[in-house]
Amino acid sequence: DDGRFDIPPIPEHHMLYAHAQATIALCVLYGMTKERRFAEPARRAVDYAIAAQGPHGGWRYDPGKPGDMSVTGWYLMALKSAEMAGIEVPPATWTRFEEFVNSVAVADGSQYGYRFETPLRPPGPVKAAVSAEGLLCRQYFGWPRREPRLVAGIEHLLATNAIAWPSRTMRLEETPVEKDVYAWYYITQVVHHAGGEPWQRWNAALRDVLPSAQVPSGPQAGSWDPGLDKWGHIGGRLFTTCFCTWMLEVYYRHLPLYQELAD
Numbered sequence: 001d002d003g004r005f006d007i008p009p010i011p012e013h014h015m016l017y018a019h020a021q022a023t024i025a026l027c028v029l030y031g032m033t034k035e036r037r038f039a040e041p042a043r044r045a046v047d048y049a050i051a052a053q054g055p056h057g058g059w060r061y062d063p064g065k066p067g068d069m070s071v072t073g074w075y076l077m078a079l080k081s082a083e084m085a086g087i088e089v090p091p092a093t094w095t096r097f098e099e100f101v102n103s104v105a106v107a108d109g110s111q112y113g114y115r116f117e118t119p120l121r122p123p124g125p126v127k128a129a130v131s132a133e134g135l136l137c138r139q140y141f142g143w144p145r146r147e148p149r150l151v152a153g154i155e156h157l158l159a160t161n162a163i164a165w166p167s168r169t170m171r172l173e174e175t176p177v178e179k180d181v182y183a184w185y186y187i188t189q190v191v192h193h194a195g196g197e198p199w200q201r202w203n204a205a206l207r208d209v210l211p212s213a214q215v216p217s218g219p220q221a222g223s224w225d226p227g228l229d230k231w232g233h234i235g236g237r238l239f240t241t242c243f244c245t246w247m248l249e250v251y252y253r254h255l256p257l258y259q260e261l262a263d
Contacts, residue, residue, distance in 0.1 A: 002044070003045050003046070003049075003051075004019065007022070012061065016071055017074060019045070020049065020059070020074035023042075024078050026038065027085045028084075029042075043087055046082045046087050050090065053067075054066050054100075056096075056099065056100050056103060056116070057097050057098070057100030057101075057103075058071070059072045059074075059075045060072075066116075069112055069114055069133050069134055070129065070133065072133070073130070080140055097137070101134055104116050104130075104134065105123070106122055108152075109153075111156060112126065112131045113125060113126045113130065114126075114127065128157060128160065128187065129180065129182045129183035131153065132186035132189075134153075135150060135154065135190045136186055136193075139190065144258075145258040153190075157187050157190070157191075158191070161183060161184070161187060162205065163209045164209065165179065165209055165213040166179055179228050179229045179230065179232075180231070181229055181231075181232075181239075181243035181247075184206075184243070185243045185247055188202065188250050189250060189254060192251075193256050193258060195256055223237050223240075224244045225240065226239060
């Protein structure tokens with residue numbers, strides 16, 4: 001009745017992640033079908049998400065607590081999915097949301113930290129995944145495509161991250177980059193929206209590396225190996241497979257926010 005999903009027992013700090021992701025799925029389902037049986041559950045789920053927003057505009061592990069950029073990014077997608085389905089999100093929610101993103105901005109807003117804890121210390125740590133989430137928020141908040149801070153942030157992400165799939169047989173010193181499907185997922189969205197040469201550069205690897213890394217046969221066919229992934233030891237094979245699938249759906253799932261005007 002309060003809008004929470006009856007999720008099987010999982011670690012407590014996963015619950016609000018899970019609520020956001022389930023809300024995305026439900027809002028997309030309602031938006032695609034417009035079936036009345038999904039309307040009220042979707043609205044309740046969105047209401048719970050709004051009520052769980054922290055005092056500084058973000059979300060974290062418990063409702064109403066100061067947020068972190070990792071959890072907060074999923075609520076961007078949940079609330080935007082709600083709006084796309086015709087479910088209203090109060091303007092005040094977005095205002096507070098943007099205030100939170102401002103609070104974790106570093107490098108003039110081209111990068112983002114995980115949390116803001118005290119004015120005596122800059123937000124941090126600054127990692128690829130949360131920087132990409134922050135930039136994605138900025139895109140949805142209305143930053144223009146050629147906003148210098150957005151351009152600089154994308155270039156930093158592309159310069160310090162690459163889609164590569166290290167083999168389990170490689171020695172550690174041979175691994176070219178850290179495998180981090182969580183970061184790659186958010187970078188893919190940001191660069192896909194930006195389009196142009198940065199997207200061509202990123203997509204050149206995305207479209208080749210991910211399909212070639214998919215398990216072709218046997219009991220794990222169709223999945224992606226979690227080995228050597230930054231969070232794969234926690235999330236497992238389903239985690240890795242979901243993120244790879246979402247990246248390969250970006251061509252069809254998310255319309256680019258920016259469209260080039262004809263000359």
